Amino acid sequence: MGGKGYALWLFIIEIFVHFSTSSSSSSGNKVPAIIVFGDSSVDSGNNNFIPTIARSNFEPYGRDFFNGNPTGRFSNGRIAPDFISEAFGIKQSVPAYLDPAYNISDFASGVCFASAGTGYDNATAMVADVIPLWKEVEYYKEYQKKLRAHLGDEKANEIIREALYLVSIGTNDFLENYYTLPERRCEFPIVQQYEDFLIGLAESFFKEIYGLGARKISLTGLPPMGCLPLERAVNILEYHNCVEDYNNLALEFNGKLGWLVTKLNKDLPGFQLVDANAYDIILQIVKHPSRFGFEVADTGCCGTGRFEMGFLCDPKFTCEDASKYVFWDAFHPSEKTSQIVSNYLIKKYLAKFR
Structure with a gap:
C-alpha cells in the first residue's frame, strides 16, 4: 500500500472510530434525567416537608439505605426509581423535590415529585393531607422554570424532552379512598x-405533562393489591390468602390503563407512553418467593408484618434481614423486591429508552 493509500486508510479508520465512539456516548446518554410522579411506591421523601402523618423519615425505615439514612422512602433501602436511575447510568438515587438539602443542579439529572398516600383522585390525597397529583404537576412547572434559569432554554428543553418520566399511582384511590370512605x-x-372516573383523570394528567414537554413515560399500574400483607391480614375467612376480588380489580383497572396508553400514543404526536405493568412479576414473587431468594411473602419485616407501616414500625420489633422478606412493611416492598421488579421493568419495557 502506497503512502497516500495508507494515509487514506488511517483517515477512514479514524472517522469510523470517532463515529462509533460518539454514537455510543450519545446512546449512553439518551436519558439525561429521571423525573418521578406518583405515590409512596416512588416517593423519595417529599412528605417529610408537609404536615402529614404519611411519612417514614425515621428508623427502621432506610436502615439499608446509604449510611442507614431514613430519607422518607417507604422501604428499608432504595426504591424503584433509584434502581432505574442507576441502571440508566445517571445516579444512584433520585432526590425529593421538597428536600432543601438539594438544589436545581441536583434536580437537573433527576427529581421526584411523588407523595405517599396520593392518587389520581384529589379526594384520595385529602385522606392523609398529602400532595395531590395536580400539585405535583405545579411543582413540575416550577422545576421547569428553575431548570431554564439554571441551564438556559435550549439545554433545559432538551432535558425535559429526553428525560424518562416514571409514574406509579392508583393503589390508594381504591384501598385508602373508595373501599375505606363512603363518599x-x-x-x-x-x-x-x-x-372510569380515574381513567379520565389519568388521561388529563398525561395530556397536561405532554403539553409541558414530557415525551418518554413509563406508567406502572396497580400491583396485585389483594396480596399486600395488610389485606391478607384481614382476610380471615379465606385463611389469610390473597384477596382475589382486589387482585381482579387491579387486573381490570390495568387493562383500562393499557387501553389509555394505546389511545394516547395514537393521539399525541411523538408521545412514547409505555405500559410498564408490574402486576405479573410481583404476583410471581408473592406466589413463589423461594424462586427469587425470599423466605417470607405473606407478612412484612416490620413488627408482626400484618398491619404496621409508618409510625407503627418499631425498630425493636423489626426482622434482622429484610432481604428475606418480599415486603418491608404491611404495604410496601422491600429494597430487594424493588430491585427485582425494576430490573424486570427495564428489561421488558424500558430498554428501548436506553
Whole structure:
C-alpha cells in the first residue's frame, strides 16, 4: 500500500472510530434525567416537608439505605426509581423535590415529585393531607422554570424532552379512598364507574405533562393489591390468602390503563407512553418467593408484618434481614423486591429508552 493509500486508510479508520465512539456516548446518554410522579411506591421523601402523618423519615425505615439514612422512602433501602436511575447510568438515587438539602443542579439529572398516600383522585390525597397529583404537576412547572434559569432554554428543553418520566399511582384511590370512605362509593356505586372516573383523570394528567414537554413515560399500574400483607391480614375467612376480588380489580383497572396508553400514543404526536405493568412479576414473587431468594411473602419485616407501616414500625420489633422478606412493611416492598421488579421493568419495557 502506497503512502497516500495508507494515509487514506488511517483517515477512514479514524472517522469510523470517532463515529462509533460518539454514537455510543450519545446512546449512553439518551436519558439525561429521571423525573418521578406518583405515590409512596416512588416517593423519595417529599412528605417529610408537609404536615402529614404519611411519612417514614425515621428508623427502621432506610436502615439499608446509604449510611442507614431514613430519607422518607417507604422501604428499608432504595426504591424503584433509584434502581432505574442507576441502571440508566445517571445516579444512584433520585432526590425529593421538597428536600432543601438539594438544589436545581441536583434536580437537573433527576427529581421526584411523588407523595405517599396520593392518587389520581384529589379526594384520595385529602385522606392523609398529602400532595395531590395536580400539585405535583405545579411543582413540575416550577422545576421547569428553575431548570431554564439554571441551564438556559435550549439545554433545559432538551432535558425535559429526553428525560424518562416514571409514574406509579392508583393503589390508594381504591384501598385508602373508595373501599375505606363512603363518599366516592355513594357517587360511584359500581366500582367500574370509579375506575372510569380515574381513567379520565389519568388521561388529563398525561395530556397536561405532554403539553409541558414530557415525551418518554413509563406508567406502572396497580400491583396485585389483594396480596399486600395488610389485606391478607384481614382476610380471615379465606385463611389469610390473597384477596382475589382486589387482585381482579387491579387486573381490570390495568387493562383500562393499557387501553389509555394505546389511545394516547395514537393521539399525541411523538408521545412514547409505555405500559410498564408490574402486576405479573410481583404476583410471581408473592406466589413463589423461594424462586427469587425470599423466605417470607405473606407478612412484612416490620413488627408482626400484618398491619404496621409508618409510625407503627418499631425498630425493636423489626426482622434482622429484610432481604428475606418480599415486603418491608404491611404495604410496601422491600429494597430487594424493588430491585427485582425494576430490573424486570427495564428489561421488558424500558430498554428501548436506553
